[in-house]
Amino acid sequence: MSSSNQSVASQLRKLIEDGHYPQGERLGEEAVAEQLGISRTPVRLAFRTLEQEGLLKRAGKRGFMVREFTDADVHCAVEVRGVLEGLAARRLAEHGMSSQQREEFDFWIQKGREVLDKGHLVEEDIQRWIELNWNFHELIVCSAGSGVIADAISRNNHLPFAAAASIVIDKGKLSHEYRKLQLAQLHHELIFQSLVNGEGARVEMLMREHALIGIRYSELL
Amino acid sequence: MSSSNQSVASQLRKLIEDGHYPQGERLGEEAVAEQLGISRTPVRLAFRTLEQEGLLKRAGKRGFMVREFTDADVHCAVEVRGVLEGLAARRLAEHGMSSQQREEFDFWIQKGREVLDKGHLVEEDIQRWIELNWNFHELIVCSAGSGVIADAISRNNHLPFAAAASIVIDKGKLSHEYRKLQLAQLHHELIFQSLVNGEGARVEMLMREHALIGIRYSELL
DNA sequence: GGCCTTTACTTTGGATCCAAAACTAATAAA
DNA sequence: TTTATTAGTTTTGGATCCAAAGTAAAGGCC
Incomplete structure (x- = not known):
């Protein structure tokens, strides 16, 4: 909770785990930022963290999408x-x-x-x-x-x-x-x-x- | 090379692996950005990636430092x-x-x-x-x-x-x-x-x- | 002389702005 | 009718600006 971008990563993780964002869904920085009531910057940082964790996947230059699991x-x-x-x-x-x-x-x-x-x-x-x-x-x-x-x-x-x-x-x-x-x-x-x-x-x-x-x-x- | 922040992460990785930044060294966003001739934003993104990879370690709110390995x-x-x-x-x-x-x-x-x-x-x-x-x-x-x-x-x-x-x-x-x-x-x-x-x-x-x-x-x- | 307090500076975090790339849609030509 | 080209819109990436937190140093007090 101390630094907000860690908090943002946690929130997104939870949203993904709870199935709030369906698998394969494309996540826009702007949309997510607006939903969380913050600016794009911490969202961008959190996306990188979640990408490394394997929860998000890059979609070229079209941003990120929720990873699909078989x-x-x-x-x-x-x-x-x-x-x-x-x-x-x-x-x-x-x-x-x-x-x-x-x-x-x-x-x-x-x-x-x-x-x-x-x-x-x-x-x-x-x-x-x-x-x-x-x-x-x-x-x-x-x-x-x-x-x-x-x-x-x-x-x-x-x-x-x-x-x-x-x-x-x-x-x-x-x-x-x-x-x-x-x-x-x-x-x-x-x-x-x-x-x-x-x-x-x-x-x-x-x-x-x-x-x-x-x-x-x-x-x- | 496509998106620059991936490229920045690669460059930093190489600098760390080559021992250019000694272990335990504190890395400032501003300093690194200047060295690479870019702004702080992509450096901040790269830092998060390298943190997840275990090469950098958070030092509270004092930024990041190169991880020390025994x-x-x-x-x-x-x-x-x-x-x-x-x-x-x-x-x-x-x-x-x-x-x-x-x-x-x-x-x-x-x-x-x-x-x-x-x-x-x-x-x-x-x-x-x-x-x-x-x-x-x-x-x-x-x-x-x-x-x-x-x-x-x-x-x-x-x-x-x-x-x-x-x-x-x-x-x-x-x-x-x-x-x-x-x-x-x-x-x-x-x-x-x-x-x-x-x-x-x-x-x-x-x-x-x-x-x-x-x-x-x-x-x- | 040592310790505490206050102030100034350094540095990270967040917001906004601008540029560039990509997708979309529309229009024109074959 | 279909396809290709172009213009417009959307969206990410990078730069800059502002605020807040922390550090360090200097000065005052015990």
Whole structure:
């Protein structure tokens, strides 16, 4: 919020993720600027940022358009996220965790158990669990040291998350969601165990699997 | 070159990669604009692009500074590149190659052999081989379908390539370079074989190994 | 003599203005 | 009727202007 052009990028990201701008839609600087009640300059800056994130695509000199995703693209984006997080997890396992990091992992895993232990899920619980899951991923990435990986992931993160969000939250299928979250929670615990034991290869594989859960499961339905 | 702000980003990238702007140096919009003989606007746009690429880093409201890399960062960046290219290669192996792609791989591998078959290297040959190597990587990435991976790699590519370039080209060590290139060529041929055989897991591992050759080898010296 | 405050300068962020390129539409010719 | 050329409109890219925030330096106060 501090510098407005970051804020503009966030707003546009949200508008795109919420489907307010349909895929393939051409975005004019003037139109967007007017909608947001600002001038063209910060919009132009935000367009460059969103282009790098893969949400917008250049259309020659006709400006930018919202990128179109096929199902294959979504799957692919999740795989990219998976290998990057897998790499982060492996490095974390190889370099060892601090006791503080260990406690943090324990904390989030415990929170996840609390949500699932109720034996059923309502929409609110799912939202809560998605937050927990997100924190777990964040923790893996941030703990892996060397900001290079964290940067790489954050650069590639908006795209799969935006694209996959609509798949994951399927409000008609709460019981399916419950089983999926059970699976994810199991993964969290396995990953944590392997991290503690320093099993680099295993934790990398688990983390890659973990990133794919949402997609794999939705394929089964 | 078409739109100038892309061109500005390229110029700045090159200046940073060539070490013209030392790491940690603060870049003022006004100063850079004057150096390039243009106004601040395209520089501001280029700064956002380079920030997303990880070459520049925000310094609060004091503008941007050239990012500083430790040896660990470089190693990490190469690993990121490795897992992404590994993913691309695996997908290519799983989806199978067209006969045209097969011919292209054959072509570049043959070119590599021709350089190495001379039994020694001069500086010019190294430059040539680096180009060939680059083409091989490009081919893997572009052949893997779904532009999502190609985008992810290209977003993460400037950083490791910039950081590692100074390590790879060590002009005093031509004989070492020769052995390194022999190793890389061997990898190319193994990768190609595994691609033809559709051995997804193996080609992924080889590709990851391959990305690390430069770093691994320089550790031995 | 050191520290706090105030003021002036530097620099980024946002808005507006101008030029250039591209798309559109209309008119004229084949 | 169709096509090509040209004029007009729309839109992006670049330059300049203004405001706001931050820094640094100088001067006053404890």
